[in-house]
Amino acid sequence: MAGQLRYLWCHSATDAATADWHRNLLARRRERGFAIEHFCVTPPELGPRWLHFPDLDRRWRAGEPRLLAMYERLAEAIAGCDVLVHFNGANLHPRFMEQVRCRKIYVCADDPESSEILSRPVAYAYDLQLVQNIACVDLYRSWGLRNVRFWPLGSQLGEERITLTDQQILDPATRPVPVIYHGERNDRRRARLDALQQAFPAAVCRGHGWPAGYADEAEPGATYQRARIGWNVHNSTGPVNFRTYDLPAHGVLQICDNRTHLGRLFAPGEEVVGFDTIAEAIALTHHYLAHPDEQRRIALAGHRRWRQDYTPDRIWDRLVGHAEELHAGKDAVQASSPLLIAGLATHHRRTRLRRMLWRGARLAAACGLPLRLGARLWRRLRQPRHPVRAEHPAQERIGR
Numbered sequence: 176m177a178g179q180l181r182y183l184w185c186h187s188a189t190d191a192a193t194a195d196w197h198r199n200l201l202a203r204r205r206e207r208g209f210a211i212e213h214f215c216v217t218p219p220e221l222g223p224r225w226l227h228f229p230d231l232d233r234r235w236r237a238g239e240p241r242l243l244a245m246y247e248r249l250a251e252a253i254a255g256c257d258v259l260v261h262f263n264g265a266n267l268h269p270r271f272m273e274q275v276r277c278r279k280i281y282v283c284a285d286d287p288e289s290s291e292i293l294s295r296p297v298a299y300a301y302d303l304q305l306v307q308n309i310a311c312v313d314l315y316r317s318w319g320l321r322n323v324r325f326w327p328l329g330s331q332l333g334e335e336r337i338t339l340t341d342q343q344i345l346d347p348a349t350r351p352v353p354v355i356y357h358g359e360r361n362d363r364r365r366a367r368l369d370a371l372q373q374a375f376p377a378a379v380c381r382g383h384g385w386p387a388g389y390a391d392e393a394e395p396g397a398t399y400q401r402a403r404i405g406w407n408v409h410n411s412t413g414p415v416n417f418r419t420y421d422l423p424a425h426g427v428l429q430i431c432d433n434r435t436h437l438g439r440l441f442a443p444g445e446e447v448v449g450f451d452t453i454a455e456a457i458a459l460t461h462h463y464l465a466h467p468d469e470q471r472r473i474a475l476a477g478h479r480r481w482r483q484d485y486t487p488d489r490i491w492d493r494l495v496g497h498a499e500e501l502h503a504g505k506d507a508v509q510a511s512s513p514l515l516i517a518g519l520a521t522h523h524r525r526t527r528l529r530r531m532l533w534r535g536a537r538l539a540a541a542c543g544l545p546l547r548l549g550a551r552l553w554r555r556l557r558q559p560r561h562p563v564r565a566e567h568p569a570q571e572r573i574g575r
Contacts, residue, residue, distance in 0.1 A: 180498060182211040183256035183277075185249070187225050187263045189217055196331065203333060204491060214252050216266040218245055225265030227292040235268040246271055253277060258498045261301065264293055269300035278302050278501050280494070284328055284415055286311040303501050305494070308415035310436045324497065327440070329490035330420035332396060334482055337424055339400070344426035344475045347403060347467040353377050354460060355402040355427065358418060360384030363410040367453050371406060374457045378406075399425035403470060404463055406456065407431035414440065420485045423447065423477030428470050430459050440485075446477040 184201060188194040197213060204211050217223035220241045226234070234242045249267075253259060256277055261267060264283040272279060283294045284307035295318055298304050305326035306312050315323040330337075343349055354375050359382050360368050372380055379398060381390040390398075399405065405427040407418045413433040419440065422429040431437050434449030441447035448463070450456040463470040483489070 180210070180257045180495075180502060181255060182209065182498070183252055183259045184211055184213040185216050185259060185261045185267065186213060187217045187265050188215050189223050189225070200487060200491075203335075203487065207488070209491075209495075212252065212256070214249055216245070216249075216261075221245065221266065225263065225293070228296040229292065231266060231268055232296070235270065242268075257502060260494065260498075264297065267297065269297045272297070272300035278498065280305060280498065280501070282307065282326065284308060286415075287314060287412060288410055290314065303497060305497065308413060309439050310412040310415070310433065326494060326497070327485055327490055328415065328417060328420065329485050329487050330424040330481065331417050332421075332424065333487040337396075339426050339478065341475060344478055345471045347471055350401055350403045350426075352379050352398060352402040353464055354379070354404045354406065355398055356380045356382075356406045356408070357390055357398070358382045358408070358416070361410070364408050367408055368406075370453045371408075371456060371460075375460060396421075396425060399427050402427050403467070403474075404428045404430060404460060406460075409433060412436070420481060423474070423481040424486075426474050426478050428463055428474040429477060430456055430463070432456070441477060441480055445473065446480045448473065 184197070186197050188197060194215070197215075201211055201213055215223075217225055231242075245266075253275055258278045258280065259275060260280045260282060262282045263285070264281055279301040280303045281294075281298050281301035282305045283298070285293055286306065286308050287310075290311075294315075298315065298318070298320060302322065304315050304320055304323045306315055306323060307326055307328045309325050309327075312323055312325050354377070356368065356371070356378060357380075358364075360380070361384060365384070368380070372378055379387075379402070381387050381398075383389050399421065402425075405418065405422040407414065407416070407422065407429055409416065409432055413419070414431055414437050419429070419431065419437075423441070423446070428448065429441075430448045430450060432450055434443065434451050437443065437447060437449045443449050448459055450459055463473075
């Protein structure tokens with residue numbers, strides 16, 4: 176049953192497919208009775224892309240108008256929420272987030288590869304850190320963060336859109352594709368994936384970097400329901416990708432690397448199969464292709480575990496539990512939009528002052544003038560002859 180908290184879902188969306196995925200998630204949560212709005216932190220004026228922290232920090236310190244304008248819009252949205260969930264953890268500077276007084280939850284799935292340029296510099300500014308790579312929970316704690324928990328990524332589709340029956344999963348005749356891999360063939364995985372494909376030429380491999388090319392958004396789900404075995408290969412530690420949950424969701428037997436941590440999500444040998452080396456993965460694939468009854472039995476158990484713990488609804492319910500616990504910990508203070516906008520204006524004025532003093536110092540040094548006179552001269556040179564009226568109040572507030 177939906178609670179009374181009001182949520183703001185802040186997310187990245189660098190392409191139309193990702194934007195649609197977030198819209199579908201929000202529609203489902205509203206359908207279930209949750210009060211939730213969204214805010215995209217990768218607007219067109221920023222690329223759209225998520226900024227590596229050194230770039231984000233440089234723009235913040237410089238008072239970049241495009242970034243501060245986005246923060247102004249976000250400040251208005253924050254005023255109506257109890258809990259802010261920052262999914263993917265990009266583009267919100269920690270100095271801005273320190274001013275936000277509603278409950279703040281940080282979510283990231285890009286550790287450890289992107290920790291230094293994404294999560295580590297900013298995660299401290301949130302009340303709760305939800306780590307989607309189960310292998311990286313202790314990494315966050317090593318940064319001195321105390322309220323860190325694992326939160327699964329879950330599958331892309333929910334149980335309302337995957338209607339497989341147990342009999343359909345158990346029947347190998349409905350699955351003509353022996354092995355499948357949907358995912359990027361990048362430099363970190365290329366050698367391992369090529370070895371797997373060479374061992375099983377009939378495997379269907381699609382995605383960026385594969386000769387067959389990139390699969391459209393509808394293809395993986397349709398192909399998964401026709402496949403018997405699915406490989407899951409990560410860049411490094413994991414498991415932390417959609418394949419981890421999409422494969423069992425569609426009744427596919429998952430053979431996945433990162434065996435140790437995989438066992439913290441599914442029962443090894445009963446709901447999923449893990450490996451540590453590619454030689455193991457090849458041997459396991461041969462074994463389960465040759466033993467279809469055992470293969471289908473494990474696939475069905477994995478599917479049942481997905482329905483129990485890892486559908487989008489179950490994943491969201493787990494976050495709601497964390498949010499309600501966090502909110503009940505002490506009285507939450509609703510963020511004030513005027514306060515945030517005033518803070519942005521102050522930051523922008525200070526940034527302009529630092530810039531003026533620095534450029535004045537350079538001008539004074541070049542002309543042999545005292546520092547104070549150089550700064551005054553720089554300000555006079557930059558002052559327009561005729562005052563320019565701001566186009567709208569937001570420009571006046573942040574001093575653009």
